[in-house]
Amino acid sequence: MGAMIAMERLRTSLRGELVLPIDAAYETARRVWNGMVDKRPALIAYCAGRDDVVAALAFARQHDLPASVRAGGHNVAGNSLCENGLVVDLSRMKAIHVDPVRRVARAAAGLTLAEFDAATQAHGLATTMGVNSDTGIAGLTLGGGIGRLGRKHGLACDNVLAAEIVTADGRLLRASEDENADLHWALRGGGGNFGVVTAFEYRLHPVGPTVLAGSLLYGSDAVRGALRHCREFSRAAPDELCVDAALVSGPDGRPAASISPCWCGTVEAGLKAVAPLRAFGAPVEDRIGPVAYTQMQKGGDELFARGRRFYWKAQFLPELSEQAVDALVESFAGVPSPLSVVVLQQLGGAVARVAPDATAFVHRNAAYDCFPIAIWEDPADDERNIRWARELYAAMQPYSSGVYVNNLGDEGEERVRSAYGANYARLQRVKARYDPTNFFRLNQNVAPMRAPGDRIN
Numbered sequence: 001m002g003a004m005i006a007m008e009r010l011r012t013s014l015r016g017e018l019v020l021p022i023d024a025a026y027e028t029a030r031r032v033w034n035g036m037v038d039k040r041p042a043l044i045a046y047c048a049g050r051d052d053v054v055a056a057l058a059f060a061r062q063h064d065l066p067a068s069v070r071a072g073g074h075n076v077a078g079n080s081l082c083e084n085g086l087v088v089d090l091s092r093m094k095a096i097h098v099d100p101v102r103r104v105a106r107a108a109a110g111l112t113l114a115e116f117d118a119a120t121q122a123h124g125l126a127t128t129m130g131v132n133s134d135t136g137i138a139g140l141t142l143g144g145g146i147g148r149l150g151r152k153h154g155l156a157c158d159n160v161l162a163a164e165i166v167t168a169d170g171r172l173l174r175a176s177e178d179e180n181a182d183l184h185w186a187l188r189g190g191g192g193n194f195g196v197v198t199a200f201e202y203r204l205h206p207v208g209p210t211v212l213a214g215s216l217l218y219g220s221d222a223v224r225g226a227l228r229h230c231r232e233f234s235r236a237a238p239d240e241l242c243v244d245a246a247l248v249s250g251p252d253g254r255p256a257a258s259i260s261p262c263w264c265g266t267v268e269a270g271l272k273a274v275a276p277l278r279a280f281g282a283p284v285e286d287r288i289g290p291v292a293y294t295q296m297q298k299g300g301d302e303l304f305a306r307g308r309r310f311y312w313k314a315q316f317l318p319e320l321s322e323q324a325v326d327a328l329v330e331s332f333a334g335v336p337s338p339l340s341v342v343v344l345q346q347l348g349g350a351v352a353r354v355a356p357d358a359t360a361f362v363h364r365n366a367a368y369d370c371f372p373i374a375i376w377e378d379p380a381d382d383e384r385n386i387r388w389a390r391e392l393y394a395a396m397q398p399y400s401s402g403v404y405v406n407n408l409g410d411e412g413e414e415r416v417r418s419a420y421g422a423n424y425a426r427l428q429r430v431k432a433r434y435d436p437t438n439f440f441r442l443n444q445n446v447a448p449m450r451a452p453g454d455r456i457n
């Protein structure tokens with residue numbers, strides 16, 4: 001009875017909305033992007049602003065409830081939801097202000113990539129964001145933020161000038177180069193470990209409105225050759241050019257290679273730059289051409305539709321060696337679902353010119369983020385699709401160098417440490433300073449560094 005009264009009090013104190021299991025909105029509210037995730041939180045607090053975040057966190061503390069943080073809800077493991085706890089949902093916090101003169105955007109944490117890109121492109125500006133437009137800017141940025149502009153402009157997190165955050169004890173802090181600089185460092189790659197970020201300030205760059213992008217599709221007999229050519233071509237590519245690759249099922253149902261360049265300079269220069277890439281072999285399709293930047297950013301939306309069943313396991317590759325190409329092609333051959341893909345997201349360029357300890361994102365030397373994405377629709381097919389992704393991941397392990405925290409599932413402490421790498425101990429010290437009780441632990445968790453004699457749960 002007391003709990004119900006307390007929940008009703010929280011409901012009336014929020015400017016946003018509180019959804020409980022008894023509410024009609026609950027079934028929809030507890031869903032996230034990955035249809036595999038089926039958790040039942042006790043409360044979902046749709047926050048309207050920072051004051052609501054403070055109130056929701058205070059409630060969770062008082063009632064000793066686990067709290068998770070949801071922005072875009074895209075995390076593959078569903079970490080933004082919790083069983084029997086409180087979800088701090090930011091998805092309705094959509095304010096964005098673009099200063100075209102200073103080239104800075106102040107963006108609330110509930111924006112999706114599509115919303116952010118639309119607002120910044122209205123001024124001919126952009127900053128690096130990912131490839132599926134209903135991903136949240138918040139989770140993406142806090143883990144790093146790999147995207148098509150990265151080789152020219154760095155990761156999303158490299159462009160974070162400042163962030164506003166509510167800590168576990170309800171303090172409102174600003175983190176920038178001049179204020180709480182240790183927190184500013186940790187928020188750029190350290191994930192959701194330090195508090196609830198309510199807004200980011202991003203550095204913007206002139207981009208578009210048109211870029212040169214699209215894909216070349218090679219049939220099964222040319223897959224290996226296409227990947228090799230792509231690797232050789234990409235090694236010397238200028239920063240304006242990012243060439244992602246994927247293994248997919250072609251129109252004939254057999255394995256195919258999709259090579260996807262994106263040139264973020266002028267279209268004329270781009271056409272010259274990609275000509276040697278296009279000259280290879282006889283692609284089944286060549287769909288490279290001028291396209292609106294905002295349109296290109298939606299390229300993955302159809303495949304990565306909300307509610308499908310997804311499973312993936314990721315790893316960085318310092319290079320795409322001959323053996324790695326062979327292992328990829330051989331493992332892909334057994335793919336059980338025609339929707340599934342293996343993605344190679346290219347890094348390098350400006351990403352690699354930042355020192356590994358300059359921000360919490362440590363994997364600066366990676367050439368590619370490589371991950372099999374199993375995609376299917378029938379729960380009866382769960383096991384074989386998951387097995388395929390695991391086996392492909394295992395086959396690629398000898399060529400890998402750590403994992404991207406944003407592509408990590410629920411995979412245990414060793415993998416979490418492999419995500420933070422040499423920056424882990426420093427992250428633990430920042431964690432001890434801003435979240436010493438590990439209140440924010442439903443994430444790829446950094447345990448607070450203990451002082452001798454400390455007891456931390």
Ligand SMILES: Cc1cc2nc3c(=O)[nH]c(=O)nc-3n(C[C@H](O)[C@H](O)[C@H](O)COP(=O)(O)OP(=O)(O)OC[C@H]3O[C@@H](n4cnc5c(N)ncnc54)[C@H](O)[C@@H]3O)c2cc1C
Nearest residue numbers: 071072073074075079130131136138139140145146192197
């Ligand atoms: C289809 C698809 C495509 C993707 N493509 C890319 C890509 O191109 N590049 C890339 O870098 N990543 C990509 N990702 C990975 C993506 O960056 C992560 O899934 C990221 O966690 C999504 O952010 P979100 O806000 O949508 O997630 P959510 O699930 O809402 O949040 C994930 C976690 O982030 C933390 N978090 C989120 N918001 C906050 C906040 N405001 N304050 C504190 N902690 C917070 C929490 O720990 C939370 O559990 C992709 C993911 C998917 C599913």
